[in-house]
Amino acid sequence: MSESITSHLSTRIRELYEHELDHQVSAINYHLFDQTLILILEGTVTPPEQLLTRISQKDLARQVRDVLDRLVQPQIRTLIEEVMNVEVVDFLSDTAIESGRTGAIAIFEFRPNLPPQTDRQSTSAPGSA
Amino acid sequence: MTENLPTRGQLERTLSQRLLAFYRQQIGQQPSKVTCQFFAEKLAIILEDSITPAEQVLAQEGKKDLAEQVRNGLDEATRPLLKSLIEETIGIEVVDLLSDATLDTGRTGIIAIFETSPAVRNPESLGTTRSRDRSAR
Numbered sequence: 001m002s003e004s005i006t007s008h009l010s011t012r013i014r015e016l017y018e019h020e021l022d023h024q025v026s027a028i029n030y031h032l033f034d035q036t037l038i039l040i041l042e043g044t045v046t047p048p049e050q051l052l053t054r055i056s057q058k059d060l061a062r063q064v065r066d067v068l069d070r071l072v073q074p075q076i077r078t079l080i081e082e083v084m085n086v087e088v089v090d091f092l093s094d095t096a097i098e099s100g101r102t103g104a105i106a107i108f109e110f111r112p113n114l115p116p117q118t119d120r121q122s123t124s125a126p127g128s129a
Numbered sequence: 130m131t132e133n134l135p136t137r138g139q140l141e142r143t144l145s146q147r148l149l150a151f152y153r154q155q156i157g158q159q160p161s162k163v164t165c166q167f168f169a170e171k172l173a174i175i176l177e178d179s180i181t182p183a184e185q186v187l188a189q190e191g192k193k194d195l196a197e198q199v200r201n202g203l204d205e206a207t208r209p210l211l212k213s214l215i216e217e218t219i220g221i222e223v224v225d226l227l228s229d230a231t232l233d234t235g236r237t238g239i240i241a242i243f244e245t246s247p248a249v250r251n252p253e254s255l256g257t258t259r260s261r262d263r264s265a266r
Contacts, residue, residue, distance in 0.1 A: 031256075
């Protein structure tokens with residue numbers, strides 16, 4: 001993926017987390033192959049969820065995370081469609097509360113027509129936009 | 130030394146075959162297709178037609194919430210075994226295993242994060258991770 005697209009997408013995803021959850025994601029990693037985009041978001045779990053996990057309320061933290069993911073994930077799907085100008089036909093995502101890592105798989109209708117680049121994998125950290 | 134190692138493609142094919150057998154044995158549903166793709170110390174797995182007929186019936190009969198509960202239960206039950214299968218096949222510890230399924234499409238997506246990149250004959254095909262944290266700001 002081109003750096004401009006990952007940079008733009010990362011900015012929009014960070015804005016989404018900040019707007020909806022007042023939370024900053026620490027890093028976003030992308031990998032594109034065929035009609036599939038993999039996103040790895042680091043640092044997505046909020047301080048209240050982390051605290052619940054620390055005090056052995058992991059089931060409650062998991063319930064909180066399910067609700068937050070249901071809020072955020074459809075919006076990430078829409079952002080991907082807007083930024084990459086391609087329809088997402090399936091969007092799968094999960095979060096590991098202990099590590100604070102969210103993984104998402106977006107399946108496209110077609111392989112997106114993106115500018116040429118040399119590396120299929122790219123990482124975007126804050127401030128790189 | 131490295132000539133004894135599998136290529137990335139061989140490793141992905143071996144794991145795909147084992148995953149087909151795993152799902153057939155564990156939940157009686159063999160996916161129609163498995164795609165495995167390594168990238169650095171991460172692995173993406175996509176299973177097509179991974180939802181059992183029982184779950185499909187529940188979803189078709191308007192019991193989608195129950196179908197999702199069943200799916201979550203199956204995922205929960207198979208997760209430790211799936212993690213072991215991946216670790217045994219790849220030979221590296223899995224530090225995170227993320228998975229989700231869509232009832233409507235029958236597709237399951239899994240992302241495994243490893244401690245390190247797998248040992249393969251063609252490591253250049255795995256790409257590299259250029260991760261930075263917030264302190265890099």
